[in-house]
Amino acid sequence: MPRLSNATLSQRSAGVSAPSYDRSKVTPGILHFGVGAFHRSHQALAIDTLLTKGLANDWGIIGVGLLPSDKKMEQALKPQDCLYTLITKHPDGRQDFQVIGSMLSYIFAVENPELVLEKLVDPAIRIVSLTITEGGYSFDRVTGEFDPTTPGVKEDLAGSPNPVSAFGFIVEGLKRRKALGIAPFTVQSCDNIQGNGDVAKRMIIEFAKAKDPEMATWISESVAFPNSMVDRITPVTALEDIELASSALGLADHWPVPCEPFFQWVIEDHFPTGRPPFEEANVQMVSDVMPYELMKLRLLNASHQGLCYFGRLSGYTYVHEVMDDPLIVKLLRRYMDEEASPTLSPVPGVNLAEYKDELIERFSNPQVLDTVARLAAESSDRIPKWLLPVVREQLKSDRSVTLSAAIVASWARYDEAIDENGETINVVDPLKEELIAIAKTQRENPLAFVQNKKLFGELSADSRFTEPYLNTLKSLHTAGAQATLAGILG
Template identity: 45%
Template sequence: MAKRLNGAALDDLPTQIVRPGYDRSKVTSGIVHLGVGAFHRAHQAVYTDTVLPRHPRWGIVAASLRSPDTRDALEPQDGFYTLSVRSREGEALRVIGSIARVIVAPEAIEDLLGVMSDPRIRIVSLTVTEKGYCHDPATGELNETHPDVIHDLSNSTRPRSAPGFIVEALRRRRSAGVPPFTVMSCDNLPSNGRTVKRVLTRYAKLLDPDLGAFIENEVSFPSTMVDRIVPATTDEDRARIGRALGMDDAWPVITEPFTQWVIEDDFRQGRPAWEEAGAEFVSDVEPYEHMKLRLLNGSHSTLAYLGYLAGYETVADTMADSAFVRLIEGLMDEEVTPTLHMPPGANLDAYKRALVERFKNPALKHRTWQIAMDGSQKLPQRLLGTVRDRLSKNASIDRLALGVAAWMRYVTGFDEKHAPIDVRDPMAQRLRNLADAAEGDPERLAQKLFGIREIFGDDLPADPCFTHSVTTALARLYMDGARHTVGKLISASS
């Protein structure tokens, strides 16, 4: 049996492998993180790992709200795992040790609530994806008809959802006279701190108006902007990294050299010195959030849907097609940038140039199918906010509309060669039913999908500029296919 990465095996790693610069036995946990996916392990956990040698009170207890897979992979490894940073120049490996423990919430509800209620925990952070907040993406309000919300309101001490766990832990701390922890979302939500505060406050008020008022007035919710591309780990990645380590790592994470974290400095119970690891603390995150959501995430989703339909497996494959490069450059320059209002010193041109190079990175096998997941939750933040700003100025939305139309074509569940698409989305069945009812007619499909208020709200379906632009783009995708449609749009805008 091959040797497994764990605490006892760190000294046996090759000398070129960077390992934690601290004694894990002297680290105590000050953070609970909900949603221990690859992104957290390639981003916030790395920043924390960097500062632990000087600030050992900030270790992480991570929790999965659904699957035991990460716990099962990391528990035999004492929580250690490998970070692989890949670029054109090669691969750099580093072992991360900031996650001391992983809890699987459905198996250990009381255990997780007990840890979150511990006075030593001063921050609860989240990467549960947009759908994990049980909110309406079009309005940012709590979805009071969400099955998990209905369950948790009736079983508040046995919660399923992230809002349910956080509010119950805050209730217990309040009852025990323990100061509340800071709640820090690291997900792609608009004004994520304010959005999560609104969702949690409403949920708490439905349970107990006094508890809701306490959370509204006493809990801090700093907004954040996180930026790093983290593709899914493959068996090939595991094998390659295992050879380099000389031992097995069941779940390494793969990422790019670029990383960014912008945080509002509002932590009433203290925080790690993440600025020592490169994080930037600001008074207002919103300009940076819009920059990232609209330039990176909006471009990423547009590339994912169009690239998948065009037959490209990865973003880098898509960006090897010069027409797609020109599409994304035009989207960023002509339609997104005019909606951004950055503080002095922010260099948008440099950021956009860096984005194009990041998207082209052939060492990152970031699958278009992976990025295309959960589009019903992502579209309002990544594309539709920009659309609304452009429409308010009577400005063109041709490229944005094509991205929305590509999503519509994708969620029908069949690609341009009539092969099935594995659509992963909370609304997948609803989307498929609407697509089936449209019977392949792009105008009917668009009209049916416009009717999903949770995505498009009430305003966009009533705006003929929006509906005409998207319907026209969708008809072209059906008639000409993604590659030819992109080519024609590029030619027309030259």
């Protein structure tokens, strides 16, 4: 089977949509660090939509891979001229196949750092966007302060001859633009972090202070960092997706992207050097992103954590299987209504009840095949940012945290790395060894897990949290997940 590329695109099967625009006439305006599945199902789709409408011919994307593991993405995308298939999977079984053409080139920065810097200095590049995951922003999980010891950043601050981290490239790129009198690009975080633009600005300035204090001041005064909220469930590409896309196209696609139909992107409208007309691609441009992102982080993301540990302990593999369990659905409904919603302010243009109903429907989509394991990964980055703020706000108002505490207890039980049948749980977390070691002591010291101040601060000293936490953990140990849920929910 021939490989998907510019040369073979016209040979694709009927019924598969593809760029109707002339890609050779599109020029880059965005450089993106961290080309994973989410970027390709979300931001790259939005630009592709604009290109199809003839609205963004100078806003094509240059993708950049920073990690040694990104070599695989280069090997998948370069022979395909950066074309790939987006597979939209509807709950009723329908599948839409669309070839996306908005990424014009891909640079593997590990092997070609100078080319990345050359592109960053190009005045045509007016936006540098990021999906580098929470861990890429180099902040302490509890204090929120800059952590100079994270991989990549540590090497950059130690004087690496070429930049290694996204921060290293951004600061060096801005330094060269400043020296040449070229206006700075806008830094657009697209990661799932509350106040992502604010976090990016603060961390990059702290990085610059350690590397080049004069640049830190200039960045603070001259560079825009708009906040944004992103949402689209995009599971890891499975072998079946590769076979599915290649069969539908009649062309071999080595790394397609599956996703759900839902798409949301809310962006703070602050782009001094210009931006694409995002609103023509179903993007909301607003003055304040905060209400939208709090809604998403505390309802969608925290609910993902609510279902994944109880789901795995109950023996489920896929998210839609978990959502067939009425006890877990009841847990999510009650968590959203009783504990998360009271912490939220009104969200302009959003009916909260309808939004919560839509979340249950999205989680239940059997076609997406999102895994419980994906949602449980990197929990030490997620729980402190998504769920613990709900706990703290509820406690501040002296309201119940019973369900939130139960979710934390299910995480603690999950991190014992052995399920209820004695099978190994593959814990994926940057703090894996430390967390498993602590979790394995909690039958003797039931508070051990939440006494980890790096993650939980002083919560272990508040009985309003620890009482339901201890009750749930004890029940998980003695009765199992299903009986525990039945007991909690009445």
